[in-house]
Amino acid sequence: MLDDAGLKALREAARLSPDNLPLRRHLAEQLLAKGYLADAEAEFRAALLLAPKDVDITAGLAEAFVRQSAHGAALAALEPLLATPGYPPRLGVLAARALLGEGETGKAGYRYHEAVSRDPSVADAELEGRLSAPPAPTIQPEPVPAAPAGDSAQGGAEVERSQFTFADVAGMEAVKEALRVKLLLPIQQPELFAAYGKRAGGGVLLYGPPGAGKTHLARAAAGELGASFVNVGLADILDMYVGSSERNLRATFDMARRNRPCVLFFDEVDALAARRSDMRQAHTRQLVNQFLAELDGVDPTANEGVLVLAATNAPWYIDVAFRRPGRFDQLVFVPPPDAAARAAILRILCRDKPLAEMDFDAVAKVTEQFVGADLKGLVDRAVEAKLQQSLAAGRPVPMSTPDLLAAAQGLRPTSVREWLATARNYVLHANESGAWDELMPWIKGKW
Numbered sequence: 001m002l003d004d005a006g007l008k009a010l011r012e013a014a015r016l017s018p019d020n021l022p023l024r025r026h027l028a029e030q031l032l033a034k035g036y037l038a039d040a041e042a043e044f045r046a047a048l049l050l051a052p053k054d055v056d057i058t059a060g061l062a063e064a065f066v067r068q069s070a071h072g073a074a075l076a077a078l079e080p081l082l083a084t085p086g087y088p089p090r091l092g093v094l095a096a097r098a099l100l101g102e103g104e105t106g107k108a109g110y111r112y113h114e115a116v117s118r119d120p121s122v123a124d125a126e127l128e129g130r131l132s133a134p135p136a137p138t139i140q141p142e143p144v145p146a147a148p149a150g151d152s153a154q155g156g157a158e159v160e161r162s163q164f165t166f167a168d169v170a171g172m173e174a175v176k177e178a179l180r181v182k183l184l185l186p187i188q189q190p191e192l193f194a195a196y197g198k199r200a201g202g203g204v205l206l207y208g209p210p211g212a213g214k215t216h217l218a219r220a221a222a223g224e225l226g227a228s229f230v231n232v233g234l235a236d237i238l239d240m241y242v243g244s245s246e247r248n249l250r251a252t253f254d255m256a257r258r259n260r261p262c263v264l265f266f267d268e269v270d271a272l273a274a275r276r277s278d279m280r281q282a283h284t285r286q287l288v289n290q291f292l293a294e295l296d297g298v299d300p301t302a303n304e305g306v307l308v309l310a311a312t313n314a315p316w317y318i319d320v321a322f323r324r325p326g327r328f329d330q331l332v333f334v335p336p337p338d339a340a341a342r343a344a345i346l347r348i349l350c351r352d353k354p355l356a357e358m359d360f361d362a363v364a365k366v367t368e369q370f371v372g373a374d375l376k377g378l379v380d381r382a383v384e385a386k387l388q389q390s391l392a393a394g395r396p397v398p399m400s401t402p403d404l405l406a407a408a409q410g411l412r413p414t415s416v417r418e419w420l421a422t423a424r425n426y427v428l429h430a431n432e433s434g435a436w437d438e439l440m441p442w443i444k445g446k447w
C-alpha cells in the first residue's frame with residue numbers, strides 16, 4: 001500500500017491527467033485501501049464518468065458507499081450491473097452487504113446465496129454469520145387485495161386475487177392469444193380440448209427484457225381466468241439453510257394446489273431453474289430437481305387446475321429439462337413495446353387520472369426504447385408534479401400531453417438495447433430447435 005507521500009504524488013498525477021482512466025482507478029483503489037472513504041468515493045465517481053460500465057470501478061464505488069453505511073447509494077450504483085445476466089458474483093456479495101444494511105435480510109440472503117453458488121471463492125464468513133443471525137423476513141408481493149382465505153406458504157408467498165384482466169394489458173395481442181389457448185381455453189372449454197384428446201397442463205415460460213410486463217401479464221392471466229394468483233419471488237424460496245429452499249418450494253406448490261384454480265407465477269425463475277451443469281454446489285442442484293419433481297407432480301392429477309407461469313430475463317440459463325412436455329413446454333417472448341403499444345400502455349396507465357385531451361401518440365414518439373415499467377415511472381412522475389400544482393391551486397388540475405412530455409425529458413429508458421445485445425450473444429448461434437424464433441426479428445436489427 002502507498003504511504004501518504006506516494007498517495008499525494010498519485011493525486012497530483014491524476015490532477016494533471018484527469019482523463020487517464022487507469023491512473024484514476026488506481027488512485028481510487030488506493031484511497032479505498034487506506035480508508036479515505038469520501039475521497040475514494042469521489043475518485044470512483046469521477047472514474048465512472050470515464051467508464052460508466054466498468055465492473056471494478058462500480059464495485060469500488062459500491063464498497064466505498066457500504067463502508068460509509070450509504071447502503072441505498074451502493075445498491076443504486078450496483079443496480080445496472082446486477083440487472084445484467086451473469087453479472088460478476090462478487091457484486092452479488094456487495095449487494096448482499098448493502099441489502100443487509102437496509103434491513104432486507106431475505107433479499108440479502110438470496111443475493112449472497114446466488115453469488116456463492118456461482119463462485120464459492122467469493123464467500124464471506126463474517127457476512128454469512130450476520131445473514132443467518134435473525135430469521136429472514138419475507139418479501140411481500142405488490143399490495144394487491146389478498147384472497148379471503150389469506151393462505152400463505154412457509155416460504156412467504158401469498159395467495160392474491162388479481163384485479164387485472166387482459167383488458168389491462170396494452171398491446172401484446174400475440175402473447176395474450178398464446179396464453180389464452182394455452183391456459184384459458186382448456187379450462188373455459190374443456191369439452192373442446194377433450195374432443196381433440198388434449199389435456200390441460202404444462203407451464204409457460206415468459207421471457208423478455210426487464211420491465212416489459214411479464215409479471216403484469218401473469219397477474220392479468222389469473223384475473224382473466226378468475227383464478228387465484230400466487231406470485232413467487234426468489235426470496236420466498238431461497239434460504240441459507242440446506243433443505244429449507246426445497247421445503248419452501250414444496251409448500252408453495254401445495255398452497256397453489258389448495259387454492260385451485262390457481263396461477264402460480266415464478267419470477268426470476270432462472271435462479272431456481274438454472275442449468276445444473278452451471279451449478280457448483282450440490283444443494284443448488286437438489287433444488288432444481290425438486291422443482292422438476294413439483295412440476296411433474298406425484299400423479300397426473302396433482303397439478304390439475306394449477307397453471308404454472310414463470311418469467312425470466314435470462315432464458316438461456318434455464319436447464320433444458322424444464323422445457324420438456326408438461327413442464328415449461330411453451331416459451332413466449334414478451335417484447336419491448338413498439339410505438340402503438342407504448343401509446344396504449346400510457347392510455348391504460350393514465351385512465352383513472354383527471355385528464356385534459358391527451359395525445360398519447362406524441363408521448364409514445366419521444367419514448368422510444370421505454371418498456372412498460374419505464375412508462376409507469378414516467379406517469380408517476382407527471383402525476384406527482386401535477387399533484388403539487390393541484391395542491392398549490394387548491395383544485396385538481398387535469399394532466400395534459402405537455403406534462404407527460406416534460407416528465408419524459410429527464411428520464412432514460414432501462415436497458416432494452418443492452419438486453420437485446422446480450423440475447424444476441426446467447427441465441428444467434430444456438431437456435432437449431434427454433435426455440436428463439438420469436439426473438440430473432442428483434443435481435444436481427446429491429447432496434
Ligand code: ADP
Pocket residue numbers: 168169170171172209210211212213214215216217311344345348349371372373374376
Ligand atoms: P417485468 O415483470 O417484465 O419485469 P412488470 O410486469 O413488472 O415487468 O411491468 C412493470 C409495470 O409496467 C407493470 O406493473 C405495469 O404497470 C406496467 N406495464 C408493463 N407492460 C404493460 C402493458 N402491456 N400494459 C399496461 N401496463 C404495463
